[in-house]
Amino acid sequence: MKSLEELAAIRERMRGKVVLREGSGDIRVVVGMATCGIAAGARPVLNAFVEGVNKEGLTDKVTVSQTGCIGVCQYEPVVEVFEAGKDKVTYVKMTPEKAAKVIEKHLKGGEVVSQYTIAAAVE
């Protein structure tokens, strides 16, 4: 059974890290979580990003957040990647598997996975 003691231990561990994270978070991953996104499978996609970013040790530079309807419901689940000084990248029809690839190639390697982008889907 999970206990409050464990939570207190997490607190002690996290306290040191909080200072380190100030001013970082260069990349923002935003998952569309409106009715359209949720119905199309956004929840497991969000989960895959949260898990994957942590697993790959990217939490200092990548934040994962949620937003409402991005306006391209037919392409949901939609994920946008914002990075300072770069164009926004919009990934469409995402799955947890595609999320894993985006984490590996894009978030870690800095290389956009072109075939999952909205530009590729519209062509």
Next chain:
Amino acid sequence: MKELSLNILDIAQNSVKAGATLINIDLTETDETLEIAIKDNGCGMTQEQVRSVMDPFFTTRTTRNVGLGVPLLKMEAEQTGGSVSIDSSAGADDHGTVIKALFYKNHIDFIPLGDIVSTVAALIQGAPDIDWVFTHKKGESSVELDTAEIRTVLGDDVRLDEYEVIKWIEEYLRDGYDSFT
């Protein structure tokens, strides 16, 4: 939706957008019924807005904060013989909304609750500054989570959307469901 927990995720986002600081999600089950109640202290809606969020053809462009979510929930409840009610007030001092949905579980068109733990985790991850109170009761069994209690332990310097905290919340809830009958 494939799971009612996805509807809950969807509807509770409306409460987040309504500026709520406290959101209660209560599930109450009997052998025959499931009642989902989502209560917030957000800005609330006028009677006209309440009517319009129930209507799928009246919502998308005119009403802020609410899209197809409520009509979908209503349809899913009614197809089991159940119903949806909304009680909302938009007063200056007294504001907030309660959405209740009643489902008959033995009806062939009842959609299963699904992965409610992932829904609660996703909601907290998406809006970590809100106080979330989740309860699921069935007979003697209950699963309860109150983020205000978690915050008391964590203090001010650790956020609820920290990965380890979200994981703790998920495991805490899953542990609770292990003894849920």
